[in-house]
Amino acid sequence: MRSKAATHFASFSMVLLLISAAGFAGSVEDELLSLTKKLLTRIYVDPSSDFYKQHVAEDVTCYEGLPTRLDGIEYHLKALDSLAESADHPGERHIELLNPKVQLYGDVGIVTATVQFSTFRNQGTETRLLNETRVWAKIDGDWKLVHFHKSPVEWPHPE
Numbered sequence: 001m002r003s004k005a006a007t008h009f010a011s012f013s014m015v016l017l018l019i020s021a022a023g024f025a026g027s028v029e030d031e032l033l034s035l036t037k038k039l040l041t042r043i044y045v046d047p048s049s050d051f052y053k054q055h056v057a058e059d060v061t062c063y064e065g066l067p068t069r070l071d072g073i074e075y076h077l078k079a080l081d082s083l084a085e086s087a088d089h090p091g092e093r094h095i096e097l098l099n100p101k102v103q104l105y106g107d108v109g110i111v112t113a114t115v116q117f118s119t120f121r122n123q124g125t126e127t128r129l130l131n132e133t134r135v136w137a138k139i140d141g142d143w144k145l146v147h148f149h150k151s152p153v154e155w156p157h158p159e
Contacts, residue, residue, distance in 0.1 A: 029102040032109045035143055036134055037097055044117060045093045047084040049077045057137070057144040064150050092120045098129075107138035114153060129153035 035055065042051040058073050070076075100113035110133065117128045135147040 028104060028109065032102050032111050032136055032143065033097065033100055035136070036100075036111045036113070037095065039134075039145065040095050040097075040115060043080065043083075044095060047080045049080040049084070052076060052080055055143070055145060057139065057146045060146055060148075062148045062150075064148070065152070094118045094120070109136040109143070110134070111136065115150075129155055 039051070039055055042048040053073070056073055056076070059071070060073050060076070062070050062076075064070065094117075096116040096118070097113040098116055100111060103110045103112075112131075112133045115130045115132050117130070119126045129152070130150045131153055132150045133148060134145055136143045137146045138144075
C-alpha cells in the first residue's frame with residue numbers, strides 16, 4: 001500500500017507531466033504563429049528577400065487578388081526587392097494577427113487569421129484587413145511556407 005506522501009507525489013508528477021505535454025504541444029502552434037507574424041513583418045514593414053527565401057518553399061503557390069494561382073517564389077522576391085528599394089514608405093507600420101488559429105496535421109500546419117495592417121501617419125491611421133490562410137510544411141527539419149491565400153475584408157460590410 002502506498003503512503004499518502006507517495007500518492008501525492010505521484011499525482012503531482014502526473015500534473016507536471018500533463019502541463020509539460022500541453023506546453024510542448026502549444027510550442028509548435030506558438031512557433032508557427034511567431035513565424036507567420038515575422039514573415040508578414042519582413043514583407044510589409046521591413047522587406048527582406050533573404051528572410052523570405054529562408055522561410056518560403058521555392059515552389060510556393062498562392063492566391064492573392066489575381067484571377068489565377070501564382071506558382072513559385074520568383075514573383076514574390078521581385079515584389080519584395082521592389083518594396084525594399086521604394087522610398088514610398090511614409091509612416092510607421094504595424095501588423096497584428098486577429099483571431100489566429102493553428103491546425104496541425106503531422107508535419108503540416110495551417111495558420112488562419114485576419115491580418116490587420118496599420119500605417120500611422122501625420123494625417124491619421126490607415127487600416128486594412130485581409131483574411132489569410134498560410135500553409136506551412138516541415139521540410140528537412142524547418143518550417144517552410146508552401147501555400148497562402150488572402151482575401152480583402154470590406155469593413156464595414158457594404159449593404
